[in-house]
Amino acid sequence: MHSTILTKQFDVQAIREDFPILKIKVHNKPLVYFDNAASTQKPQSVIDKITEVYTSQYANIHRGVHHLSQLGTGLYEETRKTVQNFIHAQSEKEIIYTKGTTDGINLLAYAWSAAYLKSGDEILITALEHHSNIIPWQLACQRHGAILKVVPVQDDGSILIEDVKKNLTEKTKLFAFTHVSNALGTINPIADFVEAAKSVGAHTLIDCAQSIQHIPVDVQAFGCDFLAFSGHKLYGPTGIGILYGKEKLLEEIPPFQGGGDMIKDVKFEKTSYNELPFKFEAGTPHITGAIALKQAIDYVQNIGIELIHAHEDEVLRYATTQILQIDGVRIIGQAPHKTSVLSFLIDGTHPYDIGVLLDQQGIAVRTGHHCAQPIMDQYCIPGTCRASFAVYNTLEEVDIFIAGLKKATKMLL
Amino acid sequence: MSINEIQDQVIEDFSWYEDWTDKYEYIIDLGKTLEPLDEQFKKDENLIIGCQSKVWLHAYMDANVLKFNADSDAIITKGIIGLLIKVFSGHAPQEIADADLYFLDQIGLQEHLSPNRANGLVSMVKQIRTYGVAYSNLKS
Numbered sequence: 001m002h003s004t005i006l007t008k009q010f011d012v013q014a015i016r017e018d019f020p021i022l023k024i025k026v027h028n029k030p031l032v033y034f035d036n037a038a039s040t041q042k043p044q045s046v047i048d049k050i051t052e053v054y055t056s057q058y059a060n061i062h063r064g065v066h067h068l069s070q071l072g073t074g075l076y077e078e079t080r081k082t083v084q085n086f087i088h089a090q091s092e093k094e095i096i097y098t099k100g101t102t103d104g105i106n107l108l109a110y111a112w113s114a115a116y117l118k119s120g121d122e123i124l125i126t127a128l129e130h131h132s133n134i135i136p137w138q139l140a141c142q143r144h145g146a147i148l149k150v151v152p153v154q155d156d157g158s159i160l161i162e163d164v165k166k167n168l169t170e171k172t173k174l175f176a177f178t179h180v181s182n183a184l185g186t187i188n189p190i191a192d193f194v195e196a197a198k199s200v201g202a203h204t205l206i207d208c209a210q211s212i213q214h215i216p217v218d219v220q221a222f223g224c225d226f227l228a229f230s231g232h233k234l235y236g237p238t239g240i241g242i243l244y245g246k247e248k249l250l251e252e253i254p255p256f257q258g259g260g261d262m263i264k265d266v267k268f269e270k271t272s273y274n275e276l277p278f279k280f281e282a283g284t285p286h287i288t289g290a291i292a293l294k295q296a297i298d299y300v301q302n303i304g305i306e307l308i309h310a311h312e313d314e315v316l317r318y319a320t321t322q323i324l325q326i327d328g329v330r331i332i333g334q335a336p337h338k339t340s341v342l343s344f345l346i347d348g349t350h351p352y353d354i355g356v357l358l359d360q361q362g363i364a365v366r367t368g369h370h371c372a373q374p375i376m377d378q379y380c381i382p383g384t385c386r387a388s389f390a391v392y393n394t395l396e397e398v399d400i401f402i403a404g405l406k407k408a409t410k411m412l413l
Numbered sequence: 414m415s416i417n418e419i420q421d422q423v424i425e426d427f428s429w430y431e432d433w434t435d436k437y438e439y440i441i442d443l444g445k446t447l448e449p450l451d452e453q454f455k456k457d458e459n460l461i462i463g464c465q466s467k468v469w470l471h472a473y474m475d476a477n478v479l480k481f482n483a484d485s486d487a488i489i490t491k492g493i494i495g496l497l498i499k500v501f502s503g504h505a506p507q508e509i510a511d512a513d514l515y516f517l518d519q520i521g522l523q524e525h526l527s528p529n530r531a532n533g534l535v536s537m538v539k540q541i542r543t544y545g546v547a548y549s550n551l552k553s
Contacts, residue, residue, distance in 0.1 A: 027433065350487035350488060352465045352490060353487050353490075356437075356525075357489075360434075360437065367465055382467075411438055411441060412488060
């Protein structure tokens with residue numbers, strides 16, 4: 001039987017009961033959902049809260065004196081406090097609502113660059129980045145005449161701190177890097193990265209899209225200046241995300257978008273802006289999404305992020321061991337520190353074909369370049385199959401996945 | 414046979430497959446046995462880039478009919494290409510331009526033509542029609 005070390009504290013079957021979608025069938029087979037790095041499923045508490053808001057608590061926020069507007073505003077701001085505590089920010093002013101990680105990075109790439117980036121300056125990223133942490137910086141560099149530099153990645157998918165240090169110069173104004181690689185699962189040593197960046201006076205941005213649901217995120221311990229993540233990968237609603245920034249820096253950065261809610265006083269001659277965090281929140285936001293994000297964070301905290309991490313680690317280790325029994329399998333990304341992502345190829349097969357045949361068996365994986373083409377280019381491959389795990393996945397599901405993979409491979413070869 | 418007669422025949426052929434394994438084994442087999450596209454035609458002008466798999470499509474007139482050869486790096490995509498070629502290749506350009514493509518729906522493979530699949534097949538069908546329109550205009 002499978003290891004049961006964690007079962008006393010961590011009851012995966014009880015957790016599965018919280019996620020109604022896990023009961024559905026796909027192509028008449030029980031769903032095995034291994035596409036969690038793309039988006040996670042939602043627990044009943046999040047689904048219920050969304051319904052409750054629209055049923056009995058909904059109005060626009062921050063404006064009305066009426067009951068519903070005040071109720072909605074209270075709930076909306078309550079989530080901000082929850083996020084502040086969740087990532088250990090010093091103040092609610094440091095928590096900006098966005099549409100998601102991509103939106104947060106674009107906000108910074110526009111507004112931070114306007115304040116800090118000059119011609120000849122350098123922005124440093126890594127070769128592991130998702131397109132969302134590459135293209136906004138390419139665009140910012142084009143606008144300001146700055147230079148984009150890239151830290152190389154080792155063949156196993158890890159990044160050497162020496163390579164980071166080599167690429168940081170006095171011209172580096174920002175080091176933007178991912179906490180966990182979406183394509184390979186590598187966990188970067190972020191405290192070391194931040195320390196190295198600080199030694200040359202560069203600001204730091206951590207892309208936590210792939211870590212917030214797996215690993216404790218603590219902005220004080222990390223020491224970073226900015227950090228972004230998405231609600232939908234944290235069992236929360238789509239269309240809501242968080243950008244964290246140190247208050248002092250956010251004060252110095254001009255607004256990104258203009259509109260309602262972000263102003264103090266508007267005259268045609270000159271507008272003065274609202275205080276933080278509202279300065280960066282123009283227009284009516286995703287009110288319901290923000291409110292229900294609290295349920296998602298509460299859900300994760302009630303289980304405990306360390307227990308979630310330990311469970312997912314067990315699933316990843318088991319899946320890694322099992323997949324290596326298949327002839328011709330090649331795991332892409334074998335860094336010593338990984339979480340929740342198993343990217344692989346099988347000799348003589350195309351990832352698309354594997355994905356199609358797994359889907360026919362009710363198994364959802366992701367195939368393709370995972371919006372990280374540069375790292376695929378480094379391995380000289382067009383893409384991979386990626387199985388990615390979450391709190392509700394089980395070792396039994398891994399067995400179904402491996403059996404499905406064997407069947408797919410047999411059909412294709 | 415007309416394009417619709419061929420489509421009906423493919424639907425009839427597929428009605429014998431009882432489960433997905435048989436159906437996909439047939440498609441994989443079609444992919445493996447599809448006449449390979451001559452390397453000289455695997456050039457960028459003929460390449461249809463999908464996010465996941467690549468498709469090369471070569472079109473040429475033979476007497477009064479428009480013919481297609483195609484290839485892909487993914488075997489299931491290639492199998493479906495085989496079906497599309499069986500249906501579309503060797504007809505008058507006007508018939509190709511006007512054709513109503515319905516067989517993939519009927520044999521339960523419509524998902525492969527969803528834009529979400531990003532396998533190049535949607536663009537391939539569009540390109541086949543474009544060739545049909547272009548060559549029928551040339552003729553008139």
